[in-house]
Amino acid sequence: MTSLPLLIELCYIFSAVLFISGIKMLSSPMTARRGNLISSIGMLIAIAATLGKSGLHFKFIIIGIVAGTVIGIVTAKTVAMTSMPEMVALLNGSGGIASLLVGWAEFHSKITTHSGPILLAIVLTVTIGGITFSGSLVAFGKLSEKLPGKPILLPGQNVFNVILAAAIIIIGFMFCFSNSFTAHYQLFISIIIIALALGILGVIPIGGADMPVVISLLNSYSGLAACAAGFVILNKVLIVSGALVGASGIILTSIMCKAMNRSLSNVLFSGFGSGTTKAKNKDSQGDVKPINTNDAFLVLEAASSVVITPGYGMAVAQAQHVVNELGNLLEENGCEVRYAIHPVAGRMPGHMNVLLAEANVSYDLLAEPDDVNPVMESIDVCIVIGANDVVNPSARDDTSSPIYGMPIINVDKAKTVFVLKRSMASGFAGIENPLFFGENTRMLFGDAKASVSALAAKFKG
Template sequence: MNIVILDGVLFVASVLLIIGLRKLSHPDSASNGNRLAAVALALGVIVALVYPLETQNNNYIYIVAGICIGGIIGIISAKKVPMTAMPEMVSLFNGFGGLSAALISLVWLVNNHFVSEATELGIVLFNLFLGLVAFIGSMVAYGKLSGSLKDEHLRIPYSTILNSLLLIIAIVLIIIFSYSGQLSISQTVLFSILSLLYGITFVAPVGGADMPVVIATLNALTGITAAISGVITDNKLMLLGGVLVGSSGIILTLLMCKAMNRSVISVFFGNFSGAKEAGQEVEGNAKEISASNLAIQLAYSQRVCIIPGYGMAVAQAQKVVKELEEILEGKDVEFKYAIHPVAGRMPGHMNVLLAESDVSYDKLLDLDDANTYLESADVAIVVGANDVVNPSALDDPGSKIYGMPILNLSKTKAVIVLKRSMNPGYAGIQNPLFFKDNTKMLFGDAKKSIEKLLMELKVV
């Protein structure tokens, strides 16, 4: 096929990819944006298959087999994985993207007999390093998100020093190998092992509510490796897609750092949570409220605000929350949602869940607007959130989340917390909010509790 035509198709695919990613920025257009991006990438794969190569090895049977296997795995995963497991699935797929980039680098090294010009070899080794870091880091993140890896199993002494040392060694090795213009198989293996070790020590220290920051960082790394892989393979669409994903991932990382009050340096050196003690002991008695009493309180309120967290995802309570919104608005109650940037286990987790329930994007308040709204709210209902509403972040210098911006409920007239028990949140620390004078607890599964509340509201 004419190369000019193929390049034209790649140009069209590039435009579709840009438009598709742009549409992902708003819930109303996200679905169409996802379809456009999928079409663009499908066109890219087709062009890559028919594009003239310098050597024809007739490897199409392996390529088709890989597409079929990957397609089947993707379809099954998309259909079977519940919404609550979406963060770990995103992490898993992101890791495979990093592994793909690393394999591209290894194949390039093999095809060039591990010998090349200094700049070219340096780029390939850098891509190999980032790809393996993104892969193994995402696998560790997957284990932590799914609960199969506990923080106590991943304690690494002097993690910051070790991270810095491994990173310096990797950079020095890239410079040495590139300057020499060649490396052996054993050196490649050792460099790969070093990269994997750094990926583990990079993510292992992460604890508490910091996981969304690392997910964003790993996504950025995978995007960068895709862009470099596009340069290595002379694939323009891969280069463009990688640049878009990498740059957006970096921007998202910066936003998450701001939301967590973390420095960028602490992200890249794995200096998360864990550096502080348990903090002050929390004392007091939690007060309970029944669904019937809460229904009366809500029916006579003017402003109600929902604060969703990971517990809402676990209970799959987003649809009944939407029903609660509709009933209360029918009683002339103003209803809003306060969204913390790192609520859940990945960036935008709560937005995805609420969009699934057709919650209007205009009702979602970001951190600053939410805190302003909460000062005048009659009732704030915390649905499965914990660390993002923990006042220890404001007044306990010994707490591991101290300094993190939170949704401040100190001035809200009444706070209702929906939880299964008094167990601490993901950060592993108790929440003094539960014992405040304006707070009451409604224990039980969030979905069942709200269903009871809906029944009571219908007769108020």
């Protein structure tokens, strides 16, 4: 057992309790902020308890903590809400590399005296940490558009990834049973390199619209890496907290997959949206009916219920503030306004909710598809802002569609649908959307932000 004094152990238990209560309070937006504070106090206690350990050199610790704190504060205070997916990706990555380095430092410090189970934990820590780190960097590149958002699928890539994964298992096995110093280190370094390669190759073939799944999964990995590091240094608070985060990421991943009606392996390995899937909608042909802001305003002015459905396009156009303005004006006009948000709209779980919250939209107006779909037929106007696949009726009606079976928001059942769109280009998945040709659909072409502010301006007279 670890020889930590009793007081430190008790502090660790207390901080685990605070983490758990903190997450529990996230179940309502009312208490969530306090929950986050409580969780951060738990972290502070864990850090303070560790510093109480005897025989620490504070010189090095202060360097590390000061540098990390400065970087952390600056990035957290300056990042724009629209860049939140990239920020989360980077945070996942830094958690992953931190665990990798902890595993490495521990391996290095007692290189000759580690026992089998500890060596196995070290392998797991650096593998998961490495995959998290490089995978998150690729995800960051894709989300910030420094890398192409389209999936990049090389021939034989899946086979190659399987070979790499097998190599890690074999080398990891050899590592656990090796007893020569140089061989040990060579094996260790090759595990790190392969893990980093796996992270890159694993995320490269995944397209932008599947990022919610990838971010959730990497979030889970960053927790599991911390958990594995807990087994390396035999520390219970790492194991408990890491497992909580791991579970959280896994649950989010499965929610995202369900929302797209696809399996995790389909998301990870199929290169969905790389252009190989061809739409074959014969009956979706028809005339697109454009509308100008004047006519759209007249319809909205007469409407008594409006549902706004935002998608990634709203984030790109940074239109959340004008959308809120329009929503408020509609409400003042005696209209009931709600926001229908699909779980995979945007680039990470809850992306649209955060943007609308930033624009001061009250959280009780944010609805899930299951809340609005049953009453959709009684809705006067549905405004689709930069969403495409999540409102595509062929997911419901067309068995030949690649997204058939995906739960959607049934905007086409509303009395009138306005689709705000820049052009007639197809969505991320390259699938034609029969919604645009619908009898009750009117296309409002142009930049989403410009269109919405034009509508708002008309309300103001």
